[in-house]
Amino acid sequence: MSEFRVLGPLAVDSDGEGSVWLRTQMVRRLLAALLSRANSVVPADVLIAALWGEEAPASARKGLQIYVRRLRTALDTEQRIVHELGGYRICVAEDELDVARFARLVTAADAAGPERAADLLAQALELWRGAAFEDVRDHTPTADEARRLDEERVRVQTWHSQLQLELGRHAESIPRLTELTEAHPYREDLRGYLMLALYRCGRQTEALEVFRSTRRLLDEELGVEPGPALQQLHEAILRADASLDLQPRSAVTVPRELPADITGFVGRAEQLQALDELLPDSSPVVISAIAGSGGVGKTTLAVHWAHHVADRFPDGQLYVNLRGFDPADAPVSPAAATRRLLDSLGVAPQRIP
Structure with a gap:
């Protein structure tokens, strides 16, 4: 399995055999453009713009074919780069692309408790080695995707900083927050987190100085005052x-994990009544299942009913998607589902076997 890394300078490692040497910058630009839309067809015109910008020569299409051939040679496979109507597509598995791993970790953090979420976000941020597509972001579409990823990185960094403060990790947050505010001087949310971390560490004077320097910066550069927050x-x-x-x-x-209810849910009165009858006044609730073929609305019915009776379960509501009918991903293993539920209940990681 190869590894494609774009969260920093473009790099490719091939099946444990070391780095793949991409001979020219044009080949690197081509690979970057394909990876910016991995597993999707990138039109030839878009690839030409990624290679030459607005100065494409008359022979650009022929040149594109040459660089595709060189890229296939460098990757040592014909199947990786597929020619389809109007363009080319690079085929990569989810585990082969660092962007996909980053997105998966962030998605998992969104469904986890604070401690687990902070750990997952830290793992996601460790995948970054610099700015996205750092050495190949000359032209679109790579430049557009690079900007999107850079902004997502800042969002995750901000979220991670917030969780660190919620968990009482003020002292260890200060060095990182200092770096972030220097890199993003106009992000008032980051400056606020730094002020709060300093204050909670007994460094009130330094926290106030952060505000004063922020006010000076905004006044001198933008002619505005800091925001209300x-x-x-x-x-x-x-x-x-x-x-x-x-x-x-x-x-x-x-935990309050129910997905959003379906607006305008109608019908299924008989099934809803049957579910209501499963709720006795005092005795334990019977574990029940809703059966039916894929796509008939089992999950929609269950979620709608769960919202209807949520007040009967003040200790919380758990939800886990086992992906039994998901054509794009494998079913969730019992171990992963169990870990997901334990995290939702706030069980400390060290207590989980």
């Missing part, structure tokens, strides 16, 4: 407001 945080630090102290986390995690 940052100003309110500044005032709270001046007052040593107790609300800034780390709030104790609840000893009991109450």
Whole structure:
């Protein structure tokens, strides 16, 4: 299995045999453009723009064919780059592309508790080695995808910083937040997190200095004042407001994981009544299943009914998609589903066998 890495300078490793040497910058640009739309057909005109920008020669289509041949030779396979009507497609498995692994970890974090989410986001961020497509982002579509990924990286970094503060990891957050505010000086949310981390570490003076430097920067560069949220945080630090102290986390995690209900749900009255009858007043709830062929609406019915009776389950509601009929992905293993449920219930990782 090969590994394609675009979260930094473009790099390819082939089946444990070391790095693949891509001889010319044009071949690297071609690979980057294909990977920016991995497993989708990239029109020839788009690939030509990725190679030459607005200065494509009259022989660009012939040149594109030559570079495709050179790329296939470098990757040592004809099947990896497929010619289809109007363009080319690169075939990569999900585990072969660092962008896909990054997205999968971020998606998993979105469904996990704070500690697990922070760990997953840290793993996702470790995949980055620099700016996306750092050495091959000269032209579209690569440049557009690179900007999107860079912005997603900042979003995840901000989310991770927020979780670190929620978990009381203030001191270890300060160096990273300092780097982030230097790299993104106009991101007031990051500056606010840095102020809060400093304050909770007993460094009130430094927290106030962050606000003063932010105000100077915004005034000198943009002619504006800090936003209301940052100003309110500044005032709270001046007052040593107790609300800034780390709030104790609840000893009991109450998961609320039901997917959104379907607007305008109609019908299924008989089935809904049958489900209602499974809820006795005092005795334990009977574990039940809704049977039916794929696509008839079993999940929709279950989710709708679960919303209807959610108040009967004040300890929370769990949800896990086992992907039994997902053509794009394999079913979830029992071990993965169990771990997902334990994380949702707030079970500490060290307590999980």
